[in-house]
Amino acid sequence: MNWLSSQMKDSIPVAGFCPQGSYGLQDSLRSGFTSVKNELLPSHPLELSEKTKQRQDELDHTPNIQGLHAPLKLQMEHRAARQIQRLPFLPSSNLALDTLRGSDDTIGFEDILNDPAQSEMMGEPHLMVEYKLGLL
Amino acid sequence: MALSNVLEIPAAGFNFENAARNAALEERFGGGKTPKPLKTGTTIAGVVFKDGVVLGADTRATSSEVVADKMCAKIHYIAPNIYCCGAGTAADTEKTTDILSSNLAIFSLNSGRNPRLVMAASILQDTLYRYHGTIGANLILGGVDCTGNHLYKVGPWGSVDTMSYMAMGEFWDLAAMGILEDRFKPDMEIEEAKELVRAAIHSGIMSDLGSGNNIDICVITRDGVDYIRPFQESQFKDNRKNKYKYRPGTTPILTQKVVPLKLEVVQETVLRMDTS
Numbered sequence: 001m002n003w004l005s006s007q008m009k010d011s012i013p014v015a016g017f018c019p020q021g022s023y024g025l026q027d028s029l030r031s032g033f034t035s036v037k038n039e040l041l042p043s044h045p046l047e048l049s050e051k052t053k054q055r056q057d058e059l060d061h062t063p064n065i066q067g068l069h070a071p072l073k074l075q076m077e078h079r080a081a082r083q084i085q086r087l088p089f090l091p092s093s094n095l096a097l098d099t100l101r102g103s104d105d106t107i108g109f110e111d112i113l114n115d116p117a118q119s120e121m122m123g124e125p126h127l128m129v130e131y132k133l134g135l136l
Numbered sequence: 137m138a139l140s141n142v143l144e145i146p147a148a149g150f151n152f153e154n155a156a157r158n159a160a161l162e163e164r165f166g167g168g169k170t171p172k173p174l175k176t177g178t179t180i181a182g183v184v185f186k187d188g189v190v191l192g193a194d195t196r197a198t199s200s201e202v203v204a205d206k207m208c209a210k211i212h213y214i215a216p217n218i219y220c221c222g223a224g225t226a227a228d229t230e231k232t233t234d235i236l237s238s239n240l241a242i243f244s245l246n247s248g249r250n251p252r253l254v255m256a257a258s259i260l261q262d263t264l265y266r267y268h269g270t271i272g273a274n275l276i277l278g279g280v281d282c283t284g285n286h287l288y289k290v291g292p293w294g295s296v297d298t299m300s301y302m303a304m305g306e307f308w309d310l311a312a313m314g315i316l317e318d319r320f321k322p323d324m325e326i327e328e329a330k331e332l333v334r335a336a337i338h339s340g341i342m343s344d345l346g347s348g349n350n351i352d353i354c355v356i357t358r359d360g361v362d363y364i365r366p367f368q369e370s371q372f373k374d375n376r377k378n379k380y381k382y383r384p385g386t387t388p389i390l391t392q393k394v395v396p397l398k399l400e401v402v403q404e405t406v407l408r409m410d411t412s
Binding site for chain 1: 139142143144145146147148149150151152155156159231235238239242243246263266267268270
């Protein structure tokens with residue numbers, strides 16, 4: 001299973017601005033038509049800041065105090081925890097990731113709004129796994 | 137039914153998929169006709185007195201020019217020793233104070249301590265700044281903790297200020313602030329403080345169309361909380377009964393026509409039930 005996990009894309013889905021198709025080209029069949037403006041600019045002022053929110057203090061200030069290895073180690077743990085997921089169509093608890101981030105004992109909008117367990121759209125399991133493996 | 141265009145489970149939290157569509161729709165409608173959210177265009181005030189804190193608020197919630205709620209509760213519970221008045225978009229103030237209350241409850245359970253006002257104010261500041269003013273909540277946090285009696289004012293962008301007396305509203309806190317500036321004295325007694333807050337809210341009600349109806353007061357001291365709702369009722373109450381039951385004979389009968397319905401017995405079956 002090792003080569004399989006190494007093939008998998010980033011486990012936490014983040015709606016990116018890059019086109020979804022292969023080779024970075026727009027896949028009109030799956031994602032419809034697009035305009036250059038939609039690809040380049042976020043449509044809502046908060047979209048960008050919500051995507052990239054991380055613990056800025058840790059990542060910006062620790063290199064100055066403790067050297068470059070500090071944020072690198074933190075990032076490494078973060079990435080390792082992010083990989084602990086179930087198959088794409090099953091809900092994952094993200095327990096390790098929550099513990100690292102400190103969000104296991106706080107409640108925010110991501111716990112109340114848009115609960116993935118109650119999503120109205122269901123994906124086709126085979127397609128989702130193929131997409132994650134990069135075969136699609 | 138499983139959809140073939142869903143390749144990933146959507147992420148939790150805010151979803152910005154429709155933002156571009158909404159902007160296009162607004163443009164199409166000329167910007168003026170989109171429905172406005174329910175606002176509390178409100179007057180809220182708070183005063184620190186000798187033994188604690190008094191918070192006051194009016195009870196009107198407006199939706200553009202219509203009064204949507206005449207008995208809206210604007211003083212929200214945060215912790216047993218902390219209450220928060222909210223002005224601005226009604227849903228935003230309620231949800232934000234709700235989330236704050238839950239987080240402080242988790243903190244209390246984790247650490248075994250009562251939350252302090254500075255912690256509540258810091259959490260609010262972080263949350264509101266993160267959303268860059270899109271959450272329209274103008275809040276007055278007041279309470280008593282181990283370090284004393286405190287009042288904090290938090291703006292929609294995350295600005296925090298602490299004073300012994302304050303008033304907030306969406307735009308017009310000038311009337312209430314005027315009363316407070318004139319009559320505030322440090323270390324007042326409880327009845328004086330309640331009367332001062334009442335007068336401040338009353339002047340806000342008189343001077344602002346977005347504030348009105350009754351006045352709620354919440355007194356927080358070391359011994360407990362006294363949430364008086366309503367403290368003062370509006371003199372312009374309408375006479376509405378909640379039950380509209382009319383006695384038989386209220387409506388006069390003009391004519392009466394009786395048509396008997398003829399029924400024939402077509403089939404009769406007897407089923408014995410064993411009831412022993």
